[in-house]
Amino acid sequence: MNAVTIITLIEEAIADEPKIEAALRAIFEKEEPTPADWDAARANVIALGSYKDEVPNSNLPPDELTPPTVDTPPPAA
Amino acid sequence: MGMTQKLFMKKLNSTLLAVAVVVALVAPALTLVPGCGTINRTSYQAVAVSTVSVQEAMALWNTYVRLNHPPLDQERAVKSAYEKWTASMVIVCDAGRVLSVAVGTNATNTVPVLSVALETAVRNAASERVDLFNLITKVTGKKLTQ
Numbered sequence: 001m002n003a004v005t006i007i008t009l010i011e012e013a014i015a016d017e018p019k020i021e022a023a024l025r026a027i028f029e030k031e032e033p034t035p036a037d038w039d040a041a042r043a044n045v046i047a048l049g050s051y052k053d054e055v056p057n058s059n060l061p062p063d064e065l066t067p068p069t070v071d072t073p074p075p076a077a
Numbered sequence: 078m079g080m081t082q083k084l085f086m087k088k089l090n091s092t093l094l095a096v097a098v099v100v101a102l103v104a105p106a107l108t109l110v111p112g113c114g115t116i117n118r119t120s121y122q123a124v125a126v127s128t129v130s131v132q133e134a135m136a137l138w139n140t141y142v143r144l145n146h147p148p149l150d151q152e153r154a155v156k157s158a159y160e161k162w163t164a165s166m167v168i169v170c171d172a173g174r175v176l177s178v179a180v181g182t183n184a185t186n187t188v189p190v191l192s193v194a195l196e197t198a199v200r201n202a203a204s205e206r207v208d209l210f211n212l213i214t215k216v217t218g219k220k221l222t223q
Contacts, residue, residue, distance in 0.1 A: 032117060033173065035178050035181070038173040041128075042170035042174070045124070045163060048131070048135075048163065051159050055138060055142055055152075057143035058156075059146055
């Protein structure tokens with residue numbers, strides 16, 4: 001696979017996934033992260049949701065889809 | 078192969094490619110290569126990349142579940158792996174926050190220890206992500222780039 005082919009594939013993948021393009025830009029433009037940045041990253045992880053949220057087509061029984069408790073407050077320091 | 082399955086395969090290939098591109102472009106962040114920035118920054122990048130790639134993998138898994146109705150044991154295994162990854166990422170973010178506070182307040186005596194703690198948390202989270210991807214790969218038969 002030559003460089004032109006790889007670049008074309010990357011362009012196609014990014015064109016298909018705008019949110020990935022946005023994420024990549026944010027990653028590379030970010031300077032030294034602050035505590036607020038880490039709080040935002042943490043909120044982003046939790047916002048992904050439970051398994052039930054990510055897999056709404058799940059065939060698991062409802063009582064197994066209760067999300068675990070991971071959303072404890074971030075450390076103060 | 079029906080139209081629905083063809084659409085799934087097209088989406089699957091697109092997703093796999095997108096995940097591969099993301100991981101390949103930011104491989105230094107994922108492996109915490111010294112000299113490519115501080116541990117704080119590279120860990121932050123790793124969190125962002127891992128979040129995107131897992132989100133894509135779970136979207137793929139959701140489509141697979143809808144079309145193929147895998148055994149419940151397989152679903153339980155993926156669910157467990159996903160929850161372990163989520164919990165490990167929260168630990169990474171907490172460790173990163175603590176390190177950022179220490180750096181911001183010039184608490185230089187604690188920075189080395191906190192850096193090691195953050196690096197360890199990132200490695201654990203990366204391990205959980207690999208486990209999740211391996212499970213999805215095993216069930217769907219499609220390799221997700223690690």
